[in-house]
Amino acid sequence: MVVVGAGQAGLSASYHLLRKGVDHVVLDANDGPGGAWRHRWASLTLGAAHRVHDLPGFPLGSPDPSLPASQVVADYYGRFEQEYGVPVERPVRVSAVTSSGDLLEVATSEGTWRTAVLLNATGTWDKPHWPYYPGRETFLGEQLHTHDFVSASALAGKHVVVVGGGTSAVQFLLQLAPVATTTWVTRRPVEFVSRPFDPEWGREVEKRVEARVRAGLPAGSVISNTGLPLTPEYQRGIDAGILLARPMFTSIEPDGVRFADGSFVPADVILWATGFRASLDHLAPLHLREPGGGIRVEGTTVVRDPRIQLVGYGPSASTLGATRAGRAAALAATRYLSSEAAA
Ligand code: FAD
Secondary structure (H helix, E strand, C coil), X not given: CEEECCCHHHHHHHHHHHXXXXXXXXXXXXXXXXXXHHHCCCCCECCCCCCCCCECCXXXXXXXXXXXXXXXXXXXXHHXXXXXXXXXXXXXXXXXEEEECCEEEEEECCEEEEECCEEECCCCCCCECCCCCXXXXXXXXXXXXXXXXXXXXXXXXXXXXXECCCHHHHHHHHXXXXXXXXXXEECCCCCEECCCCCHHHHHHHHHHHHHHHHCCCCCCCHHHXXXXXXXXXXXXXXXXXXXXXXXXXXXXXXXXXXXXXXXXXXXXXXXXXXXXXCCCHHHHHHCCEXXXXXXXXXCCEECCCCCEEECCCHHHCCHHHHHHHHHXXXXXXXXXXXXXXXX
């Protein structure tokens, strides 16, 4: 069996496959452990992250919340891989999965694997979403995406237009405000919600995303399903005028952005905090998408091709969801193999 990706989802799946004694390999494009967390910007501390859920049987404990999440999680996943002997091969990037009779052929940077079942756990980090606005290519300043953000100090003294209504945008604005001039723009009005990001809210969000995925629709961003939690820090940002969003600009000009009412804001930098899409290009040859643009999934099994399990997709795109889905996918894949063997 082949698992693609060694983030929270792939490691959880591998743990359950190991427990069941299922022979498998985990192919991971990264140079070392940590999944997407390995690449998160240094100022995203563990304390500033929503929460990193425990991997199965291996509590994260209480690391220093002031440490970068990238460092803590890479170290945590690395220890997990060692403890359980996760059969990970890296760096191995899967370029295409094709069907060859009953088997799947997995073409990679390091050769081809053949498998009856594939558990895909490739996350979203490798597919940053850059929405198009007219004039984008004429902008003379710098454009960067959350994917490439390094630190607020790298943008000191500049006028930064931050695009996007999610947690990343809010965190960038709060970090940039002391060192740069900022303008915040969002496609939809921002909804700050006065309730804690607790397990009950998490379950509500999962249900909403699950319904979309069942209907074969794209999962949608987490924020489009939740709103933003109104923390005391965010309230201070609102009171200070930092977290006040304007409606989205309509075009980009060489020196700034133009709004529907004709007003113009000069900009040195446009920071696109516009989220990510599921990183699934390597599955394109299998034609898994529905007319609605999404991939229809029952549990974690792809309806169009039950040889494929999607883990960390749609409702399971959080560390908690990915951990649970890893287990469900390992069970479903094992069941599928047994039923094929019996047929
Ligand atoms: P990833 O961690 O992305 O792992 C995927 C792995 O697959 C990577 O190692 C990658 O190299 C590999 N891969 C990708 N493509 C290929 C390929 N073609 N071939 C081989 N390997 C490949 N969730 C939370 O629960 N709490 C948070 O605080 C939180 N904060 C977040 C902050 C940001 C900025 C973002 C973008 C997301 C955040 N999330 C958070 C959601 C987060 O993405 C998930 O929680 C979770 O870490 C994703 O795990 P994963 O295993 O699905 O994917």
